[in-house]
Amino acid sequence: MSPLLSVERVSASYGEAEVLRDVSLEVATGEVVTLVGRNGAGKTTLLRCLMGLHRPTAGRITLDGTDIIGLPAHRRARRGLGLVPDDRGVFASLTVEENLKLPPTVSKEAWPLDRVYESFPVLKERRKFPGTKLSGGEQQMLAIARVLRMGARLLLCDEPTEGLSPVLVRQIGDILRDVKASGVTVLLVEQNIRFASTVADRHYLLAQGRVAQTLDNAEVREREHELLEHLGI
Template sequence: MSLLEVNGLNSHYGDSHILFDVGLRVEKNEVVALLGRNGAGKSTTLKSLMGVVTPTSGSVVLDGVELAGRKSHAVARAGMQLVHEERRIFASLNVEENLVLAGLTAPNKWPLERIYEMFPRLKERRGSRGTDLSGGEQQMLAIGRALIRDPKIVLLDEPFEGLAPVIVRNLMDACRELAAAGQTIVLVEQNLAATLALAHRVYIINNGHIVHEGSAADLKRSPEILQRHLGV
């Protein structure tokens, strides 16, 4: 059994049907990317896995436990963490308070020093409030808040969006380090080069339907697939 198995996932926003029988799998220690045009259903997929959006039907099994229909806090306790596109850090708390608060209910939390080793900039800024951080620092903190809970799987929604190239490179290095250490990751990202450099396998979603599955290496060699589904 795969670490994460998703089958027949359907999600709606009101009367609008957004996801249509989405199915995917993620193996332990694997980095899987979900690609697609704007509005294709990428973020809705992550939110449906996490319980932020309640699927109308389908199955989400993490490490043998069915999570579909559970609230997001219960999904988090089961070992899944979503780093939202908008980051959602506590603006009035400093870096260290954000991290400590995120780890309070974690059964096997990372020590703070492990987060600071991965993101030395956060250690330098440990006393700074969320509102005083740059976009890149906020993204590091958002990822650190997820990791401190020692999750089985991390969902990253557009982690590189709007960031300077040097910050993207730093975050990519951190993601590579995580992957090398065995962290399982699902990545949604518009930066195609960064995504294909990090991912082992790729799913492409279009209008709420999974239209392609394959290795990142094969996709790099298939520009016609990228052109057809992503227009690049």
């Protein structure tokens, strides 16, 4: 069975600075896979390449066996890719409900509003609040919920726990596990390896723009101290 997402020898640059070098990885349907690495390792750049927001200089990206390297971002979204950016991308002047209703649905897997509110009760409570009135954790939940409302099959989630309290980090973990249980696939950028090991099936360690290692959760637990030192945590 072919993977849902396949990345083959992708390289990317900003000007003359090469950020990604021959990155290859796969994500199977229903998996949660993390990209871990220090700041500047190329994790966010890879997500941007996958979403069509940054053009690779080399390599191939396939979604469900179809090469998407030449597609613009909006066409990738309609094929089921959904990006949850590190800045959350919440429309500050719109209410929670308007943020949820604004994007078009792209598949029959799109979550209806009732299901979103059942899974994210805090968003139901805040549905008339503008984006500016939400906490960081609430904005993160809204950013994830909005992509599910669109019907994304593959969530590209960039540092969802950054800057959040331990209580909110646990809530985000619960949400990601529920999302996986619903059949949605997740590629998660995360520097918090301890958190990543509680939600993900496998981990790709990026270092200096390359995939340095592929780890399962048992290896993460065995080498936690070494990994934390590498990540600077």
